[in-house]
Amino acid sequence: MRKSLRFIRPTSATFLALWLTTVTASAQPRGSFTAGPVTARAGEKMSGLMQVPAAGDEGTTIPISVLHGARPGPVLGLIAGNHGYEYAPIIALQRLLAQLDAKQMAGTVIMVHVANMPSFLRRTIYYSPVDGKNLNRAYPGKTEGTVSERIAYQITKEVIERADYVIDLHCGDGNESLRPYSYWDVNTGGPDVVERSKQLALAFGLDHIVMDRERPADPQASIYCSTTATTRGKPAITTESGALGQTDHASISRIEWGVMNVMRHLKMIDGEAQLVERPLFIERNEVLRSTATGIFYPLVERGHTVAEGTPLGYVTDFFGKRLLDLRAPFSGEVLYILGTPPVSQGEPLAMIGQVSESGR
Ligand SMILES: [Zn+2]
Known part of the structure; x- marks a missing residue:
């Protein structure tokens, strides 16, 4: 030891020490990442079941994966199955889990496969069979609530609060015939979050973008999954x-492409992101609800353009007597319409959006 140092002059020794310090700092291994019960080291892809213990009602599990990139970068939360009959996003995450290589990635992806x-x-559809609640109205949830509220709480704590960006992946529910679009929350989180959420929507690739002005601003009463992110300062969108x-290929591959392109946009994987060139912003929308219980007959299809007053469908009682006629309240596009007969009073029958190219 002494012998080898003897021939190094003090100036060289100082230089060597500095060089060693620099090398050590840059070679410091990237730490691991934990969400719920799953810990992944840099370059690893790990999966496990997050437990939601029984409380006043039954417990359940939430399957999650953590893909921890080899290089530093943002954390992207991808949540499928807030509505359990919405299959396209659930299958898309199965495919993405197989495709993505954490060794080639920067940043981290947390996937919730079936919320x-x-x-x-x-x-x-819509409601939990256990507590009758809509999970996407139960956020941010609570530890002592019913099972939907306890699920929401776990996802808030272990996924949303650990993420920098969140995409809540939906489709038309089991009864909804829907054309693709995304929701861009234009109100919550402040101007920076709103602008970066818009960029997420443009990167996801769906050209119809609903400008959602009705999301709550209180993080403790965020209600929706994606609003739980925006009210916590994290850009987020909901996609449909x-x-x-x-489980058609077109719907699933559209989601896969959207997630990959968002990852390019956030520099998590290589390649140039393509943003929607001609987005159609929907400035005005209305969910049309049924005032009657009975059987629904649609007269138009998803994606149709309708004038104000156009008949969209009607509801009969169980003997064929017409109870209500549904008409377009303004001219616009049919974003979704019920595609199956049952309807209960108060439930949505259709959603109409009015397209503008101006944005805001
Ligand atoms: Zn949904």
Whole structure:
């Protein structure tokens, strides 16, 4: 030891020490990343089941994956199955999990494969078969609530609060015939979050973008999954691709492409992101609800352009007597319309959006 140092002059020794310090700092291994029960080291892809213990009602599990890139970068949360009958996003995440290589990635992806397991396994639309609640109205959730509220709480704590960006992946529910679009929350999180959320929507690739002005601003009463992110200062969007419980290739691959392009946009994977060139911003929209319980007959299809007053469908009682006629309240495009007969009073029958190219 002494012998080897003897021939190094003090100036060289100082230089060597500095060089060693620099090398050590840049070679410091990237730490691991944990979400729920899953820990992944740099370059690893790990999966596991997050437990939601039984409380006043039954417990459940939430399957999640962590893909921890070899290089530093943002954390992207991808959540599928808030509605358990919305299959296209669930299958898209299965494909993305197989395709993505954490060794080639910067940053981290957290995937929630099926947020609402009770609804998925028991095939219910909108509502949990356990507590009758809509999971995407139960955020940010609570530890001592019913199972939907406890699921929401776990996703808020272990996924949304650990992410920098969130995409809540939906499609038309089991009864909804829907054309693809995304929701851009134009109100919550402040101007920077709003602008970066818009960029997420443009990167996801769906050209119809609903400007959503009705999301709450209180992080403790965020209600929706994506609003739980924006009210916590994290850009987020809700996307809709797929419908009617189908697992068609077009709807699924649209989601896959959208996630990959968002990852290019956030510099998490190589390649140039392509943003929607001619977005159609929907400045005005209305969800048309039924004032009657009975059988619904649609008269138009998803994606149709309708003039104000156009008949969209009607509801009869169980003997064929017409109870209500549904008409377009303003001219616009049919974003979704019920594609199956049952309807209960207060439930949505259709959503109409008025397109403008101006944005705001
Ligand atoms: Zn949904």
